[in-house]
Amino acid sequence: MELSNKEFTELCKHIYKLCGLNIKDKKHYLVLQRLEPLAVSEGNGSFKGLIEKLSSNAGPQLKDLVIEAITTNETSFFRDEHPFEAFREIVLPQLAEMAKHRKHPGHHRKGSKINIWSAASSTGQEPYSIAMLIHEFLGSKGKGLSAEDFEIIATDISPKVLSKAIAGSYTDSEIKRGLSVERRDRFFRKEGHHWVINDSLRTMIDFKRINLAEQFTRLGGVDVIFCRNVLIYFDEETKGRILSQFSQMLSESGFLFLGACENVGTLPKKFKKVAYKESVVHQIVG
Numbered sequence: 001m002e003l004s005n006k007e008f009t010e011l012c013k014h015i016y017k018l019c020g021l022n023i024k025d026k027k028h029y030l031v032l033q034r035l036e037p038l039a040v041s042e043g044n045g046s047f048k049g050l051i052e053k054l055s056s057n058a059g060p061q062l063k064d065l066v067i068e069a070i071t072t073n074e075t076s077f078f079r080d081e082h083p084f085e086a087f088r089e090i091v092l093p094q095l096a097e098m099a100k101h102r103k104h105p106g107h108h109r110k111g112s113k114i115n116i117w118s119a120a121s122s123t124g125q126e127p128y129s130i131a132m133l134i135h136e137f138l139g140s141k142g143k144g145l146s147a148e149d150f151e152i153i154a155t156d157i158s159p160k161v162l163s164k165a166i167a168g169s170y171t172d173s174e175i176k177r178g179l180s181v182e183r184r185d186r187f188f189r190k191e192g193h194h195w196v197i198n199d200s201l202r203t204m205i206d207f208k209r210i211n212l213a214e215q216f217t218r219l220g221g222v223d224v225i226f227c228r229n230v231l232i233y234f235d236e237e238t239k240g241r242i243l244s245q246f247s248q249m250l251s252e253s254g255f256l257f258l259g260a261c262e263n264v265g266t267l268p269k270k271f272k273k274v275a276y277k278e279s280v281v282h283q284i285v286g
């Protein structure tokens with residue numbers, strides 16, 4: 001199927017409006033490849049038809065189909081390893097202290113949980129990796145704390161990946177990407193050809209649909225944000241708006257994890273860099 005330059009530009013405008021993704025000119029092939037099936041099914045066999053439908057009467061269903069087709073959902077358990085080591089070694093011990101302080105009568109956030117947000121969680125491997133680390137930490141160093149002291153919020157724009165994340169059901173090859181046999185056997189059960197996450201981990205996670213290109217501070221205060229391998233798809237203006245909202249939402253001494261390839265320029269002044277091995281964590285200061 002042909003995708004003219006004019007049609008490509010029109011589709012990029014729709015995509016930007018729907019999810020903030022900034023598609024560069026050289027990605028013509030990507031739009032062609034990913035949206036061609038939709039042009040066939042929704043646009044009477046042409047990109048022109050799909051654009052007309054998107055411009056006139058696109059319902060939420062068609063919009064979601066475009067979002068699902070165009071987003072890249074690549075992920076794996078403990079992706080890149082180092083950030084998760086940094087989380088275990090330098091962030092979790094501080095979160096445990098915060099959790100203990102919040103149990104004190106008179107603490108201004110008494111009773112509130114430690115909130116960890118996986119802000120583009122795709123099919124769930126990132127939030128489940130975080131949940132596994134919390135469980136392991138509680139088993140070894142978490143005296144006086146329980147899983148109830150932590151809440152993970154996992155969000156994504158794509159309903160399709162969110163459903164898979166909620167199901168927490170993975171194939172053998174998905175499991176093999178990043179997960180040791182010990183963790184697999186400890187945190188998953190086998191159902192047919194799939195490995196399903198244990199309820200003790202799933203109940204720690206609240207899955208929601210959030211579009212990072214829109215205002216999202218309504219989610220409330222959080223202590224840690226993982227926003228990895230998604231900012232690369234946004235333009236400078238959108239990235240700036242997202243980072244500024246993160247800095248408003250993060251608690252005093254809160255942490256921000258970004259992807260290794262994310263080029264974010266200068267972060268809001270409230271962040272200082274904390275280096276751990278090959279990774280850098282950004283922490284809120286005073």
Ligand SMILES: C[S@@+](CC[C@H](N)C(=O)[O-])C[C@H]1O[C@@H](n2cnc3c(N)ncnc32)[C@H](O)[C@@H]1O
Nearest residue numbers: 019071075120122157158211212213228229230
């Ligand atoms: C490459 S995956 C990264 C997953 C995970 N954070 C990781 O690093 O393995 C990017 C995810 O960002 C999501 N995404 C894209 N645009 C988004 C937006 N505007 N708001 C929220 N999520 C978005 C996609 O649906 C996709 O699941």
